[in-house]
Amino acid sequence: MNMIANHPPTSELQALDAAHHMHPFTHAGELKDKGARVIARANGVTLTDTDGNDYLDAMAGLWCVNIGYGREEMAEAAARQMRELPYYNTFFQTTHVPAIALANKLAQLAPDTLNHVFFAGSGSEANDTNIRMVRTYWAQKGHPEKNIIISRKNAYHGSSMGSGSLGGMTFMHEQGGLPIPDIHHIDQPHWWAEGGDMTPEEFGLERARQLEAKIEELGADRVAAFIGEPIQGAGGVIIPPSTYWPEIQRICDKHGILLIADEVICAFGRTGKWFASETLGIRPHIMTIAKGLSSGYAPIGGSIVCDEVAEVINNCEFAHGYTYSGHPMTCAVALENLRILEEEGIVDNVANHTAAYLAKKWATLGDHPLVGEASTIGMMGAIQLTPDAERRAKFAGNEGDVGLITREHCFKNGLVMRHVGDRMIISPPLVITDAEIDTLVERAWIALDLAHKQVEAEGKMKAA
Numbered sequence: 001m002n003m004i005a006n007h008p009p010t011s012e013l014q015a016l017d018a019a020h021h022m023h024p025f026t027h028a029g030e031l032k033d034k035g036a037r038v039i040a041r042a043n044g045v046t047l048t049d050t051d052g053n054d055y056l057d058a059m060a061g062l063w064c065v066n067i068g069y070g071r072e073e074m075a076e077a078a079a080r081q082m083r084e085l086p087y088y089n090t091f092f093q094t095t096h097v098p099a100i101a102l103a104n105k106l107a108q109l110a111p112d113t114l115n116h117v118f119f120a121g122s123g124s125e126a127n128d129t130n131i132r133m134v135r136t137y138w139a140q141k142g143h144p145e146k147n148i149i150i151s152r153k154n155a156y157h158g159s160s161m162g163s164g165s166l167g168g169m170t171f172m173h174e175q176g177g178l179p180i181p182d183i184h185h186i187d188q189p190h191w192w193a194e195g196g197d198m199t200p201e202e203f204g205l206e207r208a209r210q211l212e213a214k215i216e217e218l219g220a221d222r223v224a225a226f227i228g229e230p231i232q233g234a235g236g237v238i239i240p241p242s243t244y245w246p247e248i249q250r251i252c253d254k255h256g257i258l259l260i261a262d263e264v265i266c267a268f269g270r271t272g273k274w275f276a277s278e279t280l281g282i283r284p285h286i287m288t289i290a291k292g293l294s295s296g297y298a299p300i301g302g303s304i305v306c307d308e309v310a311e312v313i314n315n316c317e318f319a320h321g322y323t324y325s326g327h328p329m330t331c332a333v334a335l336e337n338l339r340i341l342e343e344e345g346i347v348d349n350v351a352n353h354t355a356a357y358l359a360k361k362w363a364t365l366g367d368h369p370l371v372g373e374a375s376t377i378g379m380m381g382a383i384q385l386t387p388d389a390e391r392r393a394k395f396a397g398n399e400g401d402v403g404l405i406t407r408e409h410c411f412k413n414g415l416v417m418r419h420v421g422d423r424m425i426i427s428p429p430l431v432i433t434d435a436e437i438d439t440l441v442e443r444a445w446i447a448l449d450l451a452h453k454q455v456e457a458e459g460k461m462k463a464a
């Protein structure tokens, strides 16, 4: 029997899942009793589970399904390429048409001199590439001691040893011996939670200047690069104050350190441009890409590298690569995704219409008594839950309790919204319609109401 086509009932699937399938970022013991939600199908912005329940997917999977689900052309592109050439590698002086075509397309789309692409299978792999690439760059230039990379607390750059070390998630560092040496973290530009009495603009400058202080403390002759997400995603859709990135850019320029923009979430239309670096005026030497590159239809990531860095790296044998670097099927799928984004005007439509519509509707959630702030940039949004908006207070109980309660109510009301601590976040498919945005916001309001009632009933509406 083909178990995928003729699958057993949900409860049996859940039991098999618990017995044999180890999940990422999951407390398996707790999930075992509840049973995982089994997603069966999807179309547009809608997921359907094995019991036939529909959900509006306000997270685009895991920030990746930019063109929406169910695009037949993507399946065709994969099938066509698998028939023609299902696999060949790009090691040892070989290449193939899909990798050439995709690298060429990305070089056209990317700003400035970002003209060279090193492929990987994921964002984590691409950031591991970046660690080795920036260190190799400086070693080639006669500065092997220039190997420190500065990142931010609460950053997310992936889950491998290297990328997990770049990330600033302490609960990840507690497992498995992270971070690797010579990675340093400065504070994040999260005004709502950490800005105190400063204005957002003052706070943005203060946080950016921590980079300069860190460079001076460690010595510019030791620092290879700074890495940051233009907008922190997994950390809670944290939109930096307007003063932050210009100051970071100034400091990187002044001290001659490489700037890596981790665009894994923010690229491919998420902010209304191909890359968020364009939206925020960042001029990176390297951009990390994945997720929206294929709209999640195939696993692919990569690094887009500027002329200056590529020239130095190309002067040696860069002893690095993945079996699936530039995998032909994933490249063909990514190319088809970029074609759809471009020819259907999806990126332009975000800039000219959808982002503004989402911003307007999302802002109404700011009036809810459980909400302290409702913000968006492009097609990413966050709402900060709080017992006291005026004081920007945290809840007295465990951080994330109220967020989890709210998330459960979202699910029960047909909406997938994620919580990061007590922040609720969205990053919907870019093709979401106005009517679907209305539905999203209506369901979010209902979930907030139900969560608010429950939080009050449980005596959790108390400020820390």
Ligand SMILES: *Cc1c(COP(=O)(O)O)cnc(C)c1O
Pocket: 121, 122, 123, 124, 125, 127, 156, 157, 158, 159, 229, 233, 234, 262, 263, 264, 265, 290, 291, 301
């Ligand atoms: C998801 C993510 C990654 C890691 O990508 P994977 O494909 O999961 O390895 C890296 N950086 C950012 C900003 C991400 O959001």
